[in-house]
Amino acid sequence: MTILSPTSIDEAVAALADPAIQVLAGGTDFMVEVNAGHRRPDKVLSLRHIPELRTWEQLPARDDPAHVRLGATVTYTDMLQPDLAQLLPALAHAARTVGSPQIRNAGTIGGNLATASPAGDTLPVLAALEAVVEVASPLGVRDIPVATFITGPKRTALSPGELIVAVRLPLLDGHQEFRKIGVRNAMVIAVASLALAVDTRTRTVRCALGSVGPGPIRATEAEEWLAGTIDWDRPAATTEAPDLAYFGRLVAGAAQPIDDHRGTAAYRRHAIGVLAERAAAQAFGAGSAA
Amino acid sequence: MTDPYSLTVNGTDHQVVDAWLGESLLYVLRERLGLPGSKAGCEQGECGSCSVIVDGSLECACLILAAAAVGCDITTVEGLQPGRGDFTTVQEAFIAEGAVQCGFCTPGLVVALTDLLARVPHPSDLEVREAISGNLCRCTGYGRILAAAQAAAKAASDE
Ligand SMILES: Cc1cc2nc3c(=O)[nH]c(=O)nc-3n(C[C@H](O)[C@H](O)[C@H](O)COP(=O)(O)OP(=O)(O)OC[C@H]3O[C@@H](n4cnc5c(N)ncnc54)[C@H](O)[C@@H]3O)c2cc1C
Numbered sequence: 001m002t003i004l005s006p007t008s009i010d011e012a013v014a015a016l017a018d019p020a021i022q023v024l025a026g027g028t029d030f031m032v033e034v035n036a037g038h039r040r041p042d043k044v045l046s047l048r049h050i051p052e053l054r055t056w057e058q059l060p061a062r063d064d065p066a067h068v069r070l071g072a073t074v075t076y077t078d079m080l081q082p083d084l085a086q087l088l089p090a091l092a093h094a095a096r097t098v099g100s101p102q103i104r105n106a107g108t109i110g111g112n113l114a115t116a117s118p119a120g121d122t123l124p125v126l127a128a129l130e131a132v133v134e135v136a137s138p139l140g141v142r143d144i145p146v147a148t149f150i151t152g153p154k155r156t157a158l159s160p161g162e163l164i165v166a167v168r169l170p171l172l173d174g175h176q177e178f179r180k181i182g183v184r185n186a187m188v189i190a191v192a193s194l195a196l197a198v199d200t201r202t203r204t205v206r207c208a209l210g211s212v213g214p215g216p217i218r219a220t221e222a223e224e225w226l227a228g229t230i231d232w233d234r235p236a237a238t239t240e241a242p243d244l245a246y247f248g249r250l251v252a253g254a255a256q257p258i259d260d261h262r263g264t265a266a267y268r269r270h271a272i273g274v275l276a277e278r279a280a281a282q283a284f285g286a287g288s289a290a
Numbered sequence: 291m292t293d294p295y296s297l298t299v300n301g302t303d304h305q306v307v308d309a310w311l312g313e314s315l316l317y318v319l320r321e322r323l324g325l326p327g328s329k330a331g332c333e334q335g336e337c338g339s340c341s342v343i344v345d346g347s348l349e350c351a352c353l354i355l356a357a358a359a360v361g362c363d364i365t366t367v368e369g370l371q372p373g374r375g376d377f378t379t380v381q382e383a384f385i386a387e388g389a390v391q392c393g394f395c396t397p398g399l400v401v402a403l404t405d406l407l408a409r410v411p412h413p414s415d416l417e418v419r420e421a422i423s424g425n426l427c428r429c430t431g432y433g434r435i436l437a438a439a440q441a442a443a444k445a446a447s448d449e
Contacts, residue, residue, distance in 0.1 A: 101421060
């Protein structure tokens, strides 16, 4: 039984040549499984001591549009630091709702992606922003769009021996937000969640739903309807606000919820429609910020 | 069995021998290093009773793989005391305000509030509530815990 704690990404990737090695980041999902006896690690690759995995950078538009590249072990607390939060407000909103200070200090974006829980709070944001996951293995590197990265509940397109190295998120001009419903404000797994991002340059709206399907769901019909209804020349001053209740109904229609111990499918469908209406009101309604 | 490894806890290096790789920092602190101050409540990060400070950041010891914490600077509730028998400002405030009932959650809360006051010397009530949102008190004595937090902040600024 061994543990490897490399200090560089290259060393970590080389260690993945061993198919039995298990990747450990913040441990907030991994150790819950170990403590409950559901996971028995024999070989562990700890990412804790790789500083370059916990950095982020803002990249100007060149070949790609302007974006932020977040290392895989950037924590929720990191996402809440003002410099990063102002670039990616919906991601910061989502991070603020995760667990507790202890969980936000340890839990990472790479871990949230790899766990791929239907309730993972960053996932609707990453889906709405059409983020790209950078993956590396001893065989090379590849980019996987989030939409194809999550293949089902707790299932991803990661092959054995692949490490999430970074996530790239585009920088958009326009209002962004994340909303989540659960039984309390802290330490709660989402019963329904929603990310909304307005892109004033392309005059589009992106809306993705969490906890109401096997993975994050894009509400494309609702997005197109809303983008076609609002007054893009005066988005903040829209006097006759578009029928946001109709937007809520379209979003609810896109959900694929199930009954479970946290809520019924019917409640989830209702709740996601309410979240959508409120998010759109914040973005485009009277007194909005957009 | 893993190879022996060394953990730096409260400024002292401790050897850990004959351990299983899957052991959490909480288990190692309590069962191998004789530091039972961090409490084993839920062992799934929900209760905060095992809160420790690792490289300056508040985390649950139950969610840290002990062998992965080699090279980290770990502070437990035992390490907050300047000397044996002395209480910290936060601990004094807990006693004075009657913020201890059964006592099980107390070490985790003391660590969490010590972490908060180091970053935010004069927290609002809301900041205190958010800072301890990951620490459960099953006796539900939150009113006095909130009072103790404010008393500790005041005592620290009076010092
Ligand atoms: C009390 C509690 C509350 C929580 N609340 C929330 C919440 O509100 N919202 C939410 O979304 N989640 C929540 N979680 C779940 C968890 O905190 C998140 O999913 C977190 O982002 C996991 O990240 P981690 O770094 O801790 O991952 P780890 O636990 O270290 O790893 C999780 C999985 O991902 C794999 N992995 C990690 N990093 C990589 C990588 N770079 N490349 C490849 N594979 C990798 C690991 O092998 C493992 O299978 C909570 C957990 C707890 C214990």
